[in-house]
Amino acid sequence: MTLFTFHGDLPSLLSRRYRPGPRVELLLGRRASVKDAVEALGPPHTEIGRLVANGREIGFEHLVLDREEIEVEPLRPPVDVRTPTTLRPAFPDIRFIADVNVGKLARLLRMLGFDTAYRNDLSDEECAATAERDKRICLSMDFRLLKRSRIVHGRLVRESDPLAQLREVVELYHLAGQMRPFSRCLRCNNLLEPVAKTTILSRLEPLTRKYYDAFERCPRCDRIYWAGSHREQMDKIITALAPEQP
Numbered sequence: 001m002t003l004f005t006f007h008g009d010l011p012s013l014l015s016r017r018y019r020p021g022p023r024v025e026l027l028l029g030r031r032a033s034v035k036d037a038v039e040a041l042g043p044p045h046t047e048i049g050r051l052v053a054n055g056r057e058i059g060f061e062h063l064v065l066d067r068e069e070i071e072v073e074p075l076r077p078p079v080d081v082r083t084p085t086t087l088r089p090a091f092p093d094i095r096f097i098a099d100v101n102v103g104k105l106a107r108l109l110r111m112l113g114f115d116t117a118y119r120n121d122l123s124d125e126e127c128a129a130t131a132e133r134d135k136r137i138c139l140s141m142d143f144r145l146l147k148r149s150r151i152v153h154g155r156l157v158r159e160s161d162p163l164a165q166l167r168e169v170v171e172l173y174h175l176a177g178q179m180r181p182f183s184r185c186l187r188c189n190n191l192l193e194p195v196a197k198t199t200i201l202s203r204l205e206p207l208t209r210k211y212y213d214a215f216e217r218c219p220r221c222d223r224i225y226w227a228g229s230h231r232e233q234m235d236k237i238i239t240a241l242a243p244e245q246p
């Protein structure tokens with residue numbers, strides 16, 4: 001038998017038959033990696049921050065032994081994906097891909113300026129492939145998607161309200177100091193570019209034309225942004241997330 005102990009909120013991710021945890025004894029009939037063994041009990045590998053077997057830190061590929069005691073610890077904030085760990089290689093930058101079940105979260109992350117790939121018709125296969133190719137952190141509420149080995153960094157989003165989800169992600173990855181609000185197109189994730197008011201005058205409503213002088217444009221979809229659009233709502237959200245931000 002192998003004894004697994006799940007720490008933090010990981011017991012809540014155990015499959016029903018192994019709940020409430022936090023300790024689960026398992027007889028493994030064949031040689032299994034610790035990644036496969038833990039995922040068979042419930043939690044996706046993305047949720048694990050550290051693994052210790054009989055007091056020694058191990059990687060996902062470690063083959064589980066009989067009479068071994070394995071401690072399974074959760075990811076603990078702040079998680080910096082740009083620093084390698086025993087479990088995962090580093091990613092060059094903080095970039096996300098959002099699964100179809102967290103679309104509103106994707107839009108909020110874009111509002112804060114974070115590169116967030118999202119399409120509402122993305123299959124699990126495409127989502128995992130994009131996460132691997134672009135080295136993106138995968139955000140999802142789907143256990144099965146996050147168990148795919150092509151996904152290296154990810155988060156099983158715990159909250160259901162989009163604003164609470166945003167707070168969850170901002171806190172986990174310590175994003176408060178890295179926001180660049182209003183720098184990205186909400187529709188297609190592209191960085192916005194300044195555009196001269198004179199060149200878009202005919203596209204503006206009379207009041208917008210009268211009260212605003214600074215405009216930005218998405219080079220991909222041509223949508224125009226200015227201080228009045230979305231900004232008041234977002235200012236409140238940003239202030240709530242990071243009181244030290246202006």
Ligand SMILES: [Zn+2]
Binds near residue numbers: 185188190219
């Ligand atoms: Zn756009």
